[in-house]
Amino acid sequence: MSNGSSDGSHLVEGLVLRGDARVYHVLIDGRSRPCAPGGRLFEELNERKSPVAVGDRVRVTLEGDPARIEEVLPRRNWLSKVASSHDPREQVLFANVDQVFVVGSLAAPKFSSNRADRILVGCHWSEIPAVVVLNKVDLDEDGEEESIRATYEAAGYEVLSTSALRGDGVETLRERLKGRTSVFYGASGVGKSSLLNALEPGLGLKIGKVSKYWDAGKHTTTFSSMVSLADGSLVIDTPGIRTFRPHGLVKTELRYRFPEFAPFLGKCHFADCSHDHEPGCAVAEAAEAGKLPPSRYLTYVELLDELDPPPEEVETISGEFA
Ligand SMILES: Nc1nc2c(ncn2[C@@H]2O[C@H](COP(=O)(O)OP(=O)(O)OP(=O)(O)O)[C@@H](O)[C@H]2O)c(=O)[nH]1
Ligand SMILES: [Mg+2]
Numbered sequence: 001m002s003n004g005s006s007d008g009s010h011l012v013e014g015l016v017l018r019g020d021a022r023v024y025h026v027l028i029d030g031r032s033r034p035c036a037p038g039g040r041l042f043e044e045l046n047e048r049k050s051p052v053a054v055g056d057r058v059r060v061t062l063e064g065d066p067a068r069i070e071e072v073l074p075r076r077n078w079l080s081k082v083a084s085s086h087d088p089r090e091q092v093l094f095a096n097v098d099q100v101f102v103v104g105s106l107a108a109p110k111f112s113s114n115r116a117d118r119i120l121v122g123c124h125w126s127e128i129p130a131v132v133v134l135n136k137v138d139l140d141e142d143g144e145e146e147s148i149r150a151t152y153e154a155a156g157y158e159v160l161s162t163s164a165l166r167g168d169g170v171e172t173l174r175e176r177l178k179g180r181t182s183v184f185y186g187a188s189g190v191g192k193s194s195l196l197n198a199l200e201p202g203l204g205l206k207i208g209k210v211s212k213y214w215d216a217g218k219h220t221t222t223f224s225s226m227v228s229l230a231d232g233s234l235v236i237d238t239p240g241i242r243t244f245r246p247h248g249l250v251k252t253e254l255r256y257r258f259p260e261f262a263p264f265l266g267k268c269h270f271a272d273c274s275h276d277h278e279p280g281c282a283v284a285e286a287a288e289a290g291k292l293p294p295s296r297y298l299t300y301v302e303l304l305d306e307l308d309p310p311p312e313e314v315e316t317i318s319g320e321f322a
């Protein structure tokens with residue numbers, strides 16, 4: 001196998017730790033180096049929102065300043081979303097991870113089941129195991145922890161309750177992270193960076209304020225970055241997101257991304273039921289009867305409306321196979 005680039009320069013392998021606007025920090029032989037996307041990757045910058053993502057294994061040529069990323073090695077997995085409401089391109093958020101911790105807070109900001117559901121759908125579609133983290137249990141004056149926990153446990157997810165402030169659940173979290181590459185993902189201000197600082201005080205990650213007016217975080221973390229804990233666990237801290245639209249998922253696939261819907265699928269009046277309030281829909285009836293959490297069904301219906309239909313079946317030319 002050749003180890004050189006097209007112009008014959010020597011290539012070394014590295015791990016992408018952080019991506020700022022157009023510079024990537026790549027771990028090469030134990031040292032983090034700034035690298036720019038080179039060659040074909042540079043050309044792809046306009047076409048694709050994120051040709052390189054944190055967690056990518058890349059091949060880099062060290063000649064030149066800055067060094068250049070020539071190639072992204074095949075990904076084991078990745079999570080992507082639709083870039084924005086004005087930009088339908090795929091945005092790869094991170095790659096090659098073992099698990100995603102979907103972090104929400106019980107208060108300040110209030111837990112958004114809609115946002116958590118959307119991220120869980122994306123992880124399920126990407127076949128990345130996910131865990132739900134309910135942070136700020138110290139602020140749970142309305143006692144919402146129990147019902148949120150029940151909702152996600154019924155869908156088969158592990159739910160961890162934590163307080164970065166008091167330390168609740170931090171040791172359990174450390175156990176779950178051990179020996180793996182994980183991601184903290186969720187809204188701004190829920191305490192993703194605070195949890196990392198609680199796990200590893202030496203990290204000194206920047207922590208934001210939560211605005212009383214908006215009851216939302218102020219997007220303190222601006223770029224995803226991978227940090228390593230004392231026991232060698234790797235964790236990617238990410239910037240808070242407003243909403244999450246899974247990329248590449250079509251309408252007919254969505255139902256399978258809600259694991260607790262499974263017992264009701266195939267029991268609707270219409271065989272091609274989309275589970276969007278058609279008469280005799282077993283899924284909708286289950287949600288109405290309290291057998292499925294209404295919040296989960298609401299997210300399903302909302303997402304269904306946003307997703308694309310499956311690609312048209314290729315029509316066979318009449319007579320050709322007759
Ligand atoms: N009471 C309480 N406050 C917390 C807890 N965890 C974090 N906070 C506070 O919540 C605010 C936001 O925390 P961050 O760690 O910056 O949140 P983040 O999720 O990293 O936010 P972004 O980087 O903007 O995505 C800070 O003021 C923290 O002190 C907690 O468990 N309890
Ligand atoms: Mg942060």
Ligand SMILES: [Zn+2]
Binds near residue numbers: 275280281282284
């Ligand atoms: Zn149905």
